[in-house]
Amino acid sequence: MQISFNWLKEFIALEVTAHELAERMTMLGLEIEAITEPGKEISEVYVGQIIDIQPHPDADKLVICKTDVGDSEPLQIVCGATNMKVGDKIPTAVKGATLPGGFTIGKRKMRGVESCGMMCSTRELNLGEDHSGLMILPQDTPLGADIRKLLGLDDIVFEIEVTPNRGDWASMIGVARELAAFYGLELQLPKVEINESGEEAGSCASVSIEEENLCPRYAGRILRNVTVKPSPPWLCARLMAAGQRPINNIVDITNYILLETGHPLHAFDYEKLAENRIVVRRAQQGESITTLDGESRKLTEDMLVIADAKQAQAVAGVMGGADSEVDTQTKDILLESAYFNPRSVRATARGLGLVTEAAQHFQRGADPEIVVYAINRAATLMQELADAEVAPGILDEYPKRQEGKEIKLRYARSTQLLGVDIEPKKQQTILSDLGFVSQQSEEDFCVVLTPSWRHDVNHETDLIEEVARHYGYDDIPTTMPPIRQSDRVFAPVEKKIRALRRFLAAQGLTEIVNWSFGNGENEKKSGMTDQTEHMVMLQNPLSENYPGMRTTLLPGLYATASYNHKRGARSIQLFEMGPVYHAVDEKELPEEPFYLGIVLSGIAPEHWSEAERPVDFHDIKGFMDTVLGHLGYAVTLKQLSNSAFQEGQGAIVKIKKRQIGYIGKTALAAAKSYDLPESVFVLELNLSKLFERPMPPAQFKDIPQFPASLRDLAVVVDLSISAAELTSVIKNAGGPLLKSIDVFDVYRGNPLPENKKSIAFNLVFQSPDRTLKDKDTQKAIEKIIKKLQQQHGAELR
């Protein structure tokens, strides 16, 4: 909504500066989005009249005009427009004029012909987007008048955001009323002066409402012998200041009254209404209408229409029909001013996909009591500007008066809710200034009736807000509440997730945050399709790239790695923590497990002291070991083969028997499809599952009193035998004194045969009650060697 400061001052005698007013509006809830001064850069532009047009001798697309701006000599102006003729009145910038965008007009030669000014289009005056031709002013515009005054450009315009609850603010009167209440000023409504004449309205037309609930009030006026023509400059200026394009006086007047009162009106061509009847009814099955925008629209039975004796002529409160549209041939008009049910208008507008200015006003709740004032204001202007003869009487169907709501305000409740003691008298005054009518007034409470324009006030608490707003949010003190807590814990693992995030960053990984959208194709490309068939799909996705919600973090990790490689990063170590979404049959909402994903790609972090090398499986496994070890979990890997990982380098991550994720080298096909290098490694863990079973608190074990005995053991085995298999045998054979087993060397090559490798272990033996002797450990070692030989054909190296 754009509020003209000049116009506002016609309603209330404001004595504040625009700046102060803007502050105040903001603090009353009228949020200012912008303040503009449309004519700030415009000077020396006057109304000129073209008295001669001659072709330019050297340019086909230019003409030479003589324009009279009221000075002794007409100006010679070279012009490229084609929409003007001799006699037209045009805003004319004379020598020394300034225009928006820092233009200064001077004398100059255009293709050899002197030009001493410029005739302007609407866009050049900041009045609209139209640049197709000159702005042609009505014939009765006074010659030589300053365009700033004439077109209301010496104004300040506040662009305000009207919150959905305050439909009444979407009008000049609405804003003026709020400010009048605050400043204690009288609201001066524009005058209604109608000289009725001719046949009674009641005998030329009839109105019947079939759906009282959807249309509680319908008023009509008959206006005869109108002259449809352009509106005068002041009216055009008002519309343009509000961002609207003038069309003709009839349409412009209805738009003007909408700006002024917030009440949408509609003008029908009286002669086009069959039997001159207005029937407010539901659309019939299969009925359709061509609306003013030329679209044919199918109506449904829950939509309200304004019909004549034969057919729908308007979609009630949304848009008029083309068949009864006012055009330049129109003589007589039936003017509609109605109050429609907000929900019905909203449902209809949505159903038709037709968001109009009128619908927006009605669906926020218009004012049933302004219906007659609005139609009379329009009639006043039509009489004045369209030579209308106004038929006596108003066709006002208002079967059941729309009563306001009676609401009780306990003064103590205000205090209790706001935390400030506001005098009952003050509370009462605020409400009555805002138009709430006192029904009962007691020492500790009052009952007020809501004004007809306030559909948003339904509860005591709404009245308290009114009191708070006009008392001033600034004047409410600040206090710190004692904060008492529920005994329920709502997010038990949140803290662990936050700690883990810090830990991962401390390990040298950088966190990314991807959108949670997903794409089945991308999941296929990544090879991780465990849950893809359970993807949550969106009905109205942002784009084809994001048709649903991700079921895995992998595609996002790959895409991000690829994005950064392309921008020069050689060593990529990223992690992401966030939800993925798995639809569950027969459940309304999907599961949203919280995942951790790590991707390593390209080369390992470089250091000058070491040779460059690509990342490998043991890098990613190191992160897994560190993370899970830090959290206190012991994991095992189970090799798997699926399309996400390269054969032999992919595994399921397990804690005891529970699968909690995957680790592996990205399959070459997947890496290639994301433009990634060959060495890409990922880890994906389901943290929700991991944290499902909290670790019990660690229990203290005695610090060993006797020294440990250290032994090394190196064995030669087939390449296919894993360290884990050997460790398991050693552990079983080592007996209770064996405390730890660590691999410290793996060797392949001379002098070992090609299919063999040597693995060396550090074994630590320790007893809680004595110092071990060689023979104790020797016995264990011998047993271990024997078992290794038996089970894996291992030979001592």
Add this chain to the structure above:
Amino acid sequence: MKERFETIRDEALARIGATTDLKSLDEVRVAYLGRKGKVTEILRGLGQASPEERKEIGQRANTLKKELNECLDTRKNTLEEQENLEKVQSENIDISLPGRGIPPGHVHVINQISDEVLDIFSQMGFQVAVGPDVETEYYNFDALNTPDDHPARDSHDTFFVKPGVVLRTQTSPVQIRVMEQTPPPVAVVVPGRVYRVDLDATHSPMFVQMEGLLVDKNITFADLKGTLMHFLHTFFGKDIQVRFRPHFFPFTEPSAEVDILWTARDRHTGEMKSKWLEILGCGMVHPEVFKRVSYDYESYSGYAFGLGIDRIAMVRHAVSSITHLYDNDLRFLEQF
């Protein structure tokens, strides 16, 4: 006899002085003071001398021994110092070279901010709650006093999953989920992802919000102001100017938006400029919301607030476009 001692002495001192390393110095020591050394031999031959001679030779030999030992020690110190110096010189390194170890990682700036905000509210006594991203219309709208035909729904540009199910457009539905699970008092903050069908330099279809809810006896609008002032002063600094201005949310009444007066350098002109920036929305919990969760509106009152984590991250770090936050360009991420 005297000459013999002097000859040995001069010869020994000359040899000591001529040594260049500890090894040759030790050889000199052995040659004179070792078991077969020249001074040792003289002492060993004492038995053949007369008692008077024995006394004189003994004295002279001991004096010489002492002198030589002192000289040897001095020389040894000198040589050791020399050797250390050589060793240090040979080990000379360039300390300006980068250290070995883990290159620094980075927590995403959104999560840095989110954590910081959570910490401030945790210290005040709020606990963290979470809720689902894919949410029912009931929790996202209806229970928050935003029925289907409410105009406020239009402004939300909601993603729909299926009838009755949406991507949450705000973290507020978690208010309802929390209150359904517990009677008052309740004090929670709720970080989370929210979604709206919108994409340009200032809008991302996914962004991060944080909700707050406090319900107890006698909670007032003044308490709401106090709590948020404390937060804003802690987060943005003690001197930040704050204003509460009336606004509308379907699920709070009275409602407010909170602005801070933020001073920053203009990207184009380079001038310092102050302007009011909207930071969060808040209000007193609407009685209709309490009704949905069967809280007694007469005995309890509460406030709720919601703030854009992306927004305050951008304000504080002067990030020019929200797209930076979700592009995950390392050249961006590594700045924080």
